[in-house]
Amino acid sequence: MSTQQQLDDHIIERYTAQPTRLPPELRRLIEHAWHGAPVQLYALADLDQSLRLTEAWLALGPRHLAVARRESSGWHVRSVERSRIEAIREAPGLSANTLTILGASGEPALVLLRYTHRQRRAFENIRFVLEEQVNGHPRELADGEADRLYAESVARPIRDAQALVSGRQTAVIRRLLGYLKPYRRDLTLGMAAATVITLVSLIPPYLAGYLIDRVVRPAQAGTLSLGRAGTIAALAVAAMAAVYLVKQAAAYVRLRLMAILGEWVARDLRDQLYEHIQRLSLSFFSRKRTGSLITRVSADTDRLWEFLAFGIVDVSLSLVQLLGLGTVLLSLDWRLGLVMTLPVPLFCWVIYRHGENISRLFIRAWRKWSRVTDVLSDTIPGIRVVKAFNQEDREIVRFGERNQDVTAEFNRIHASWTTFWPLLVLGVHAMTITVWIFAVPRLLGTGAHLPVGTFVSFLLYTTMFLAPIDVIGQMARTINRATTSAHRVFEVLDTEPEIRDAAEPVRLEPVHGRVTFEHVTFGYDGVRQVLRGVSFDVTPGELIGLVGPSGGGKTTIVNLIARFYDVSGGAIRVDGVDLRRLDTGHYRRQIGMVLQDPYLFHGTVVENIRYGLPEAPLDRVVAAAQAANAHDFITKLQHGYDTVVGERGHTLSGGERQRVSIARAILHDPRILILDEATSSVDTETEREIQEALERLVAGRTVFAIAHRLSTLRKASRLFVIEDGRLVEHGTHAELLAKAEGKYRHLYELQLQLQ
Amino acid sequence: MTLTFGNSATVTRALTLEWRADGSLWAMRGDEERAVSVRRCFPWSEPAQHLSLCDADEEEFALLRDPVELDPRSRAALELALEVAGFVFEVTRVLEIDEEVEIRRWRVETRQGARTFQTRLDDWPRTLPHGGLLIRDLAGDLYHLGRPELLDRKSRDLLWAFVD
Numbered sequence: 001m002s003t004q005q006q007l008d009d010h011i012i013e014r015y016t017a018q019p020t021r022l023p024p025e026l027r028r029l030i031e032h033a034w035h036g037a038p039v040q041l042y043a044l045a046d047l048d049q050s051l052r053l054t055e056a057w058l059a060l061g062p063r064h065l066a067v068a069r070r071e072s073s074g075w076h077v078r079s080v081e082r083s084r085i086e087a088i089r090e091a092p093g094l095s096a097n098t099l100t101i102l103g104a105s106g107e108p109a110l111v112l113l114r115y116t117h118r119q120r121r122a123f124e125n126i127r128f129v130l131e132e133q134v135n136g137h138p139r140e141l142a143d144g145e146a147d148r149l150y151a152e153s154v155a156r157p158i159r160d161a162q163a164l165v166s167g168r169q170t171a172v173i174r175r176l177l178g179y180l181k182p183y184r185r186d187l188t189l190g191m192a193a194a195t196v197i198t199l200v201s202l203i204p205p206y207l208a209g210y211l212i213d214r215v216v217r218p219a220q221a222g223t224l225s226l227g228r229a230g231t232i233a234a235l236a237v238a239a240m241a242a243v244y245l246v247k248q249a250a251a252y253v254r255l256r257l258m259a260i261l262g263e264w265v266a267r268d269l270r271d272q273l274y275e276h277i278q279r280l281s282l283s284f285f286s287r288k289r290t291g292s293l294i295t296r297v298s299a300d301t302d303r304l305w306e307f308l309a310f311g312i313v314d315v316s317l318s319l320v321q322l323l324g325l326g327t328v329l330l331s332l333d334w335r336l337g338l339v340m341t342l343p344v345p346l347f348c349w350v351i352y353r354h355g356e357n358i359s360r361l362f363i364r365a366w367r368k369w370s371r372v373t374d375v376l377s378d379t380i381p382g383i384r385v386v387k388a389f390n391q392e393d394r395e396i397v398r399f400g401e402r403n404q405d406v407t408a409e410f411n412r413i414h415a416s417w418t419t420f421w422p423l424l425v426l427g428v429h430a431m432t433i434t435v436w437i438f439a440v441p442r443l444l445g446t447g448a449h450l451p452v453g454t455f456v457s458f459l460l461y462t463t464m465f466l467a468p469i470d471v472i473g474q475m476a477r478t479i480n481r482a483t484t485s486a487h488r489v490f491e492v493l494d495t496e497p498e499i500r501d502a503a504e505p506v507r508l509e510p511v512h513g514r515v516t517f518e519h520v521t522f523g524y525d526g527v528r529q530v531l532r533g534v535s536f537d538v539t540p541g542e543l544i545g546l547v548g549p550s551g552g553g554k555t556t557i558v559n560l561i562a563r564f565y566d567v568s569g570g571a572i573r574v575d576g577v578d579l580r581r582l583d584t585g586h587y588r589r590q591i592g593m594v595l596q597d598p599y600l601f602h603g604t605v606v607e608n609i610r611y612g613l614p615e616a617p618l619d620r621v622v623a624a625a626q627a628a629n630a631h632d633f634i635t636k637l638q639h640g641y642d643t644v645v646g647e648r649g650h651t652l653s654g655g656e657r658q659r660v661s662i663a664r665a666i667l668h669d670p671r672i673l674i675l676d677e678a679t680s681s682v683d684t685e686t687e688r689e690i691q692e693a694l695e696r697l698v699a700g701r702t703v704f705a706i707a708h709r710l711s712t713l714r715k716a717s718r719l720f721v722i723e724d725g726r727l728v729e730h731g732t733h734a735e736l737l738a739k740a741e742g743k744y745r746h747l748y749e750l751q752l753q754l755q
Numbered sequence: 756m757t758l759t760f761g762n763s764a765t766v767t768r769a770l771t772l773e774w775r776a777d778g779s780l781w782a783m784r785g786d787e788e789r790a791v792s793v794r795r796c797f798p799w800s801e802p803a804q805h806l807s808l809c810d811a812d813e814e815e816f817a818l819l820r821d822p823v824e825l826d827p828r829s830r831a832a833l834e835l836a837l838e839v840a841g842f843v844f845e846v847t848r849v850l851e852i853d854e855e856v857e858i859r860r861w862r863v864e865t866r867q868g869a870r871t872f873q874t875r876l877d878d879w880p881r882t883l884p885h886g887g888l889l890i891r892d893l894a895g896d897l898y899h900l901g902r903p904e905l906l907d908r909k910s911r912d913l914l915w916a917f918v919d
Contacts, residue, residue, distance in 0.1 A: 015860065017871050051842050053868035089779065089811055091792035095896045096842035100778045109778035114839070117895035157893040161875055162857045292857075363916040367879045487856045 043122035121153035205460030213453030262309025307482035318468035351473025513702030521569035545713035592670030596677035598661030600649030628663035655686030
């Protein structure tokens with residue numbers, strides 16, 4: 001079983017409380033009824049006809065499907081021959097979907113099942129196969145994939161949302177600590193310095209007690225000469241000064257070493273993470289939100305720095321300090337020591353509980369804060385709409401209400417902690433008072449003898465209790481926050497790129513640009529296919545226009561040519577070599593792309609044009625810009641080619657951005673060029689200029705151009721009409737127009753009517 | 756009866772609805788008949804009115820402004836369809852709300868049975884126009900809490916951070 005499937009099984013078990021598999025005894029029953037034919041797909045129908053949660057299964061085999069319901073006597077299985085199926089209907093609801101499988105017209109439904117959205121992907125897999133069959137494109141399914149597909153379809157929404165790293169919290173922390181290994185020397189020094197700080201902190205109160213009991217009082221009582229007392233006192237004060245000096249020197253070493261060390265580890269993590277992200281396949285980016293990935297590289301590594309630099313040391317040394325304090329107090333005077341140490345666990349627990357309570361307040365405040373930011377992210381980008389509809393006052397009121405709301409929540413938080421901490425300190429003072437209550441009679445001679453110095457030491461030690469109690473009380477939260485960040489970072493690091501080079505990749509030198517699709521099938525997930533057996537052969541230098549309705553598979557074809565994904569079935573060959581055998585990096589350098597929404601990076605115009613070839617000489621840059629009809633507008637910019645275009649090139653118009661991206665592609669000089677709706681979002685005049693630029697760009701290359709405006713593809717060598725994942729027509733513009741009932745002709749005539 | 760047919764042309768013609776043996780709701784109007792599914796246009800602000808009847812190709816066959824305009828048999832058929840189309844889990848008790856890495860885990864009792872689901876940490880329950888809360892889980896299933904203030908003490912306590 002693959003790691004992925006183990007993870008999916010774990011997710012189903014932990015998070016959904018539904019079976020991770022088709023029950024084995026049921027599978028046996030079904031396969032027995034099918035004379036040994038295997039179950040190839042299955043799905044759980046978790047709602048009954050009266051919309052209560054239940055367990056029923058739909059299983060699909062090569063020639064049958066079966067519906068199984070759990071009854072008091074056991075499983076009731078009903079098989080239906082697939083050949084009887086005439087139609088499949090799915091009625092989606094808010095949370096209940098209904099799948100109806102129909103036989104001959106007028107007959108009762110063969111199958112009618114209801115299920116929640118959680119099961120919908122698994123049902124869609126089955127529906128897809130049955131619809132293909134009904135439409136005359138029967139699909140052979142591989143045996144032995146049913147469990148994986150079911151688990152994947154149920155677990156995927158959770159897997160995509162959560163950073164699940166195999167291993168327990170301790171394993172994650174251990175792995176995190178592994179990043180400290182290269183800095184062992186500094187870590188040891190830092191920890192040693194921190195230990196010194198902790199231990200020497202215990203000395204001054206002891207010295208104070210010693211001075212009182214062994215120097216001041218004997219001197220006052222005349223049992224110690226003033227001269228000797230003065231010498232001892234001077235030595236004690238000098239020792240005290242030395243202690244403070246050592247403590248601060250150690251503090252300097254600790255802070256400096258650990259802070260820098262934490263930065264190094266965070267830098268290593270950031271580098272490793274970013275490098276890994278760059279190597280991941282596009283499918284990973286389609287599953288994860290961009291913001292979440294940025295947070296992992298920035299905020300999460302920053303939080304880990306804090307934990308590694310200070311959290312670990314603080315927590316471990318607070319434990320040492322409390323232990324040390326307890327030991328010293330009990331050894332000085334066990335009765336008073338017990339008064340001070342017994343309540344410590346209670347204080348830790350109280351701080352922990354306060355942390356839990358305040359986190360509830362924070363959840364509430366964050367929720368309300370998100371409502372404030374909702375208004376901002378709505379109205380600031382949409383300010384033109386707000387003004388056009390004269391809604392400024394309404395938006396001001398809306399913001400004001402939410403702002404007031406969130407302020408009330410934050411004030412509630414402030415009310416909580418400002419009440420809690422004085423009360424907690426009062427609790428510590430109560431301990432001190434208790435010490436006084438127990439100590440004073442003894443100081444006055446009632447009960448066991450208590451030297452004044454010991455008592456003073458005690459009082460000084462009590463002031464040291466609060467800080468470590470606070471750290472330990474918040475330990476769970478500190479560790480949780482760090483492991484959450486570590487999970488998110490490690491999840492990315494543990495994701496394997498789906499596109500990987502073969503052991504001995506082939507480099508095509510030079511690439512001629514012949515592209516061959518051989519029965520290519522492809523699906524982004526499950527068994528649903530976006531491309532269904534596409535075959536064609538494009539010779540070097542051809543300009544291929546890809547046309548057809550949206551969602552038909554055109555963009556998928558160009559994504560596969562660029563090897564952003566690997567095919568599910570069949571093969572793509574470039575100059576006769578299977579794409580999967582090529583050196584991907586080298587191959588992609590031969591590919592150029594001009595997209596509908598060209599992406600420019602924050603930087604100058606020249607940096608953007610030279611993005612693929614940073615060392616290209618300036619005269620080639622200018623030549624590329626001239627060929628792209630971009631040179632004229634660039635020279636009119638205040639800083640010419642050195643103009644900073646801003647984030648995503650926002651300081652340029654859409655047409656200008658497009659021409660810079662064409663210049664970038666011309667300079668890159670690819671053998672295979674992909675144009676994805678390159679002129680669809682500009683005005684007619686700009687389109688003419690871009691079209692001219694494109695004509696220069698496409699010369700001598702193999703070009704795949706996607707366009708909805710069919711008039712822009714008249715000069716294409718051939719046009720491929722892609723519909724529903726299939727190549728349904730191909731030929732020149734004239735040839736396709738000549739087909740009386742042709743799809744292309746139909747699309748072309750529709751566009752003419754619109755003009 | 757005022758109904759909007761096809762591309763929003765408002766005409767006055769009889770629309771009848773019935774459930775047939777094939778398990779589908781069929782809408783009939785004159786010579787036309789189609790298997791349809793029902794969608795509420797305003798599922799939370801005005802659930803009883805403006806119902807869209809769509810065929811298998813997702814084309815609107817009719818827009819029904821108010822079911823009272825149907826004959827009683829059609830209305831009964833429609834009510835059954837609405838029950839399925841508008842189904843969401845009705846939460847009766849909240850047993851546990853836990854935060855994990857990037858997700859919030861909910862364990863609840865619903866009228867339909869016990870259920871565990873997850874939401875993103877930054878996906879907050881939605882307050883509905885007529886009060887109540889609506890929670891959408893990672894798979895897209897919806898959980899409705901009609902009157903959170905009437906739930907038991909523990910549920911209210913757990914929900915406190917999510918209710919205004």
